[in-house]
Amino acid sequence: MNGKIAALLATLAISAPLGADTAPLTYDRIHLSANTGQEVDNDTLVAILFAQREGRDASKAAREVNTLVSRAIDKAKLTPDIKSRTLDYTTTPIYSKSSSFSGGSKITGWRVKQSLRLESRNATGLSALLGKLQEELALGNIQYTVSPERREAAEDRLISDAIAKFKRRATLISGEMGSRGYRVVEMHINTSGASPRPLQVRAMAMEMKSAAPPVLEAGTQRIQVSVTGSIELKP
The missing domain is CATH 3.30.70.2970 (Protein of unknown function (DUF541), domain 2)
Incomplete structure (x- = not known):
């Protein structure tokens, strides 16, 4: 084998593992979540x-x-x-x-x-x-x-509460791990609400002479917000 080619192959064999993964290594990365919810009056x-x-x-x-x-x-x-x-x-x-x-x-x-x-x-x-x-x-x-306007207002309040809870937990974890602090790597915010159950109403026969208005109770619906994400502790 030509000496120059052999030397080139040897160089590639040594350098290949080093360049195979150029992504920076991460340490002390922690995943956590925070959830909150509230009963909201149906309107x-x-x-x-x-x-x-x-x-x-x-x-x-x-x-x-x-x-x-x-x-x-x-x-x-x-x-x-x-x-x-x-x-x-x-x-x-x-x-x-x-x-x-x-x-x-x-x-x-x-x-x-x-x-x-x-x-x-x-x-x-x-x-x-x-x-x-x-x-x-x-x-x-x-x-x-729940009307869209009332739902959005409730979600805005809950998002603020959930993020505050997320930050409190991140600070607690950082302190327990002896870190100088943390930075947020990623965060996902999800909202959900339980689907309202239809009130049980029997389908009334057609051509009724009269029908009393149904008796109804509005009740509430639970709106929930969850915040999930990752933090990286500062050395």
Whole structure:
């Protein structure tokens, strides 16, 4: 082997391990977390209603459903501070099993359904409206939740508390380890809130002559914030 080539290979063999990992070594890096939470009063009531019709004529059933939902939206607009939004609209066939001699099944009619979502911080007004709408619509479920504005304000307070707790723990760890201090290497902030459970409301029959407004209790929802991260102790 050529002497120059052999010398070059030897040099590479010696230097390769040194250059294989150029990332700086880190020492005294510690991972920690801090969590905090708060019960926040629910301030927004959400209700889901639906209109449904069945029949051999799909167009007729659709017209009836459209009329019922449009009438409900008009009533909702008369009550202050109520937001209305239509949801899923479905048309599905109704099958009837034929005799075992012919086999299979055939379409005997159509089922048309559309849902309506109502939301308001005026729980009293929305509750009264639901009593009226149940004369023509079925009530699917009701739930209380926290408005975006109230949730954001609560999260801001909790983030401050969680970061302060994180810093206290970092200072405690630094002192226990005999360090002059610490620096934050990374930090992650996560927020969460328990999903509100729908109030148990039986779907009321269509075309009721009258319906009493539902009795509701707002309750609370727990908002939580967690701060996780890494610190590096100063020597």
